[in-house]
Ligand SMILES: CC(=O)N[C@H]1[C@@H](OP(=O)(O)OP(=O)(O)OC[C@H]2O[C@@H](n3ccc(=O)[nH]c3=O)[C@H](O)[C@@H]2O)O[C@H](CO)[C@@H](O)[C@@H]1O[C@H](C)C(=O)N[C@@H](C)C(=O)N[C@H](CCC(=O)O)C(=O)O
């Protein structure tokens with residue numbers, strides 16, 4: 316348990332005001348969650364400023380306030396209604412975000428020091444790589460924790476995540492639970508928002524990884540330079556005995572590792588040097604990773620990067636080449652990434668190749684950036700056979716980077732035979748206006764459909780398909796909700812598409828039955844005539 320002396324030792328305050336001689340409770344970032352004797356830390360945010368809620372925190376019983384400036388009404392000492400023994404104690408620091416991570420770790424008993432920590436950053440591929448690493452480590456018998464966009468895993472517990480990288484206090488709490496479950500490794504995604512907001516402050520990563528960088532989140536980061544700098548922060552935080560696993564084929568790689576003290580393990584597939592794709596098909600790829608052969612069930616060139624990076628991360632964590640290569644052969648990666656949709660009501664056992672081939676192929680993927688959409692469409696284009704029609708159904712999220720919308724339109728126009736524009740999560744924006752923005756990037760006039768209702772858009776695309784159509788439903792992947800006009804409701808692309816495929820099969824079968832009946836009747840008629 317922390318006491319005030321420990322707290323002051325970590326913080327190095329500019330000044331303090333008031334006293335609190337008791338035992339501080341929890342560290343809290345949101346005034347609405349403060350309880351008696353808690354420590355409230357005021358953070359400046361994007362919508363509001365924690366400094367405006369200091370009075371509320373005190374009303375709720377905060378014993379210690381950590382802030383960048385002490386509001387006037389609190390700055391003169393006597394705290395009339397509270398005795399001097401009983402706080403609040405004001406602690407002024409230069410940058411509250413800077414110390415929030417360190418303090419959160421300290422309050423939780425420094426859990427990150429007791430785990431081998433891996434942090435993965437980059438625009439695309441974080442969830443895929445972290446899930447692959449998690450799956451390999453678990454297969455090899457190591458108790459592993461996972462934190463990322465889709466889920467948080469602690470021991471046997473699996474929880475849906477709210478953010479890709481949680482706030483420093485929640486993060487420290489999760490790592491503490493991992494330690495209590497005898498976890499050896501923690502694998503986490505580190506988003507650019509998290510790096511900018513110092514959510515991973517106070518954590519010393521053993522392995523840092525950079526997947527790639529492309530346009531996204533320019534609504535939040537000032538420009539691409541600021542976005543790269545946010546990613547760079549992870550590598551600046553690494554010690555000299557840490558390992559940085561870097562995709563050197565990405566043009567931003569050199570900038571990301573500028574001034575990085577860690578050992579650099581870089582890799583790439585360009586120029587077929589150390590890493591090569593030996594074979595690819597819709598069922599997966601065979602890779603040569605510097606002499607080690609890895610067969611992966613994941614398809615698509617970009618997944619060669621993800622698998623190679625997961626492989627190197629596991630080696631950096633101390634696993635052997637052969638064991639990682641064999642575990643990767645079984646690792647299926649994250650849900651909602653190039654996931655083949657099963658018809659509703661069918662079990663895995665029912666899904667014979669014959670059943671799959673006699674219905675349209677429908678994939679759900681989380682591509683919500685131009686680069687991801689281009690990659691996944693290229694992957695599907697590369698593995699399709701002659702005469703196959705590629706139909707993409709997608710939209711763009713509202714209250715997010717608007718510059719990516721026409722770019723995604725242009726990419727769909729280039730690669731897909733048929734396009735249906737629909738809504739992603741419009742959030743508080745007008746769904747039609749978002750679609751108009753995407754439409755700006757599309758020049759074609761035909762084979763373009765517009766249906767803002769995502770359920771209807773998916774159903775029509777599937778029902779219109781034939782067995783030589785590949786339908787890609789992009790943007791929402793694993794998400795189990797849709798946010799329209801500020802309201803969240805349950806929605807799952809895989810369920811909606813699965814239901815539509817079952818309907819497609821039912822329609823085909825009932826057409827066959829009718830045809831059979833008609834043929835039967837015709838046979839009877841002709842028999843009668845012959846008689
Ligand atoms: C833009 C952004 O990142 N916002 C996140 C951020 O909020 P903020 O710091 O801007 O908070 P704010 O609302 O301005 O409030 C400022 C401070 O006042 C405090 N406050 C506020 C109100 C009150 O009554 N009392 C009070 O004390 C707040 O607790 C906060 O400390 O910190 C909050 C707490 O951790 C997050 O919930 C919130 O995520 C919002 C919901 C969000 O949508 N974030 C997305 C954009 C995000 O972070 N995404 C990335 C992934 C992106 C990707 O790579 O794809 C992620 O890591 O998930």
Ligand SMILES: Nc1ncnc2c1ncn2[C@@H]1O[C@H](COP(=O)(O)OP(=O)(O)OP(=O)(O)O)[C@@H](O)[C@H]1O
Pocket residue numbers: 437438439440441442443444464479504506526527617618620621649651652653680681682683686687688690691792
């Ligand atoms: N290495 C990669 N390079 C480019 N695109 C990729 C790569 N890996 C995955 N993608 C594409 O990006 C999408 C998102 O992948 P993933 O969820 O692994 O990334 P992420 O970085 O975790 O994304 P987010 O920041 O939204 O959580 C995938 O559905 C796929 O379309």
Ligand SMILES: N[C@H](CCC[C@H](N)C(=O)O)C(=O)O
Pocket residue numbers: 479683711712713715739740790791794
């Ligand atoms: N972490 C990303 C996810 C985007 C997913 C997409 N479905 C959307 O809603 O835009 C974000 O919050 O920007």
Ligand SMILES: [Mg+2]
Pocket residue numbers: 441442463464465479504
């Ligand atoms: Mg992710």
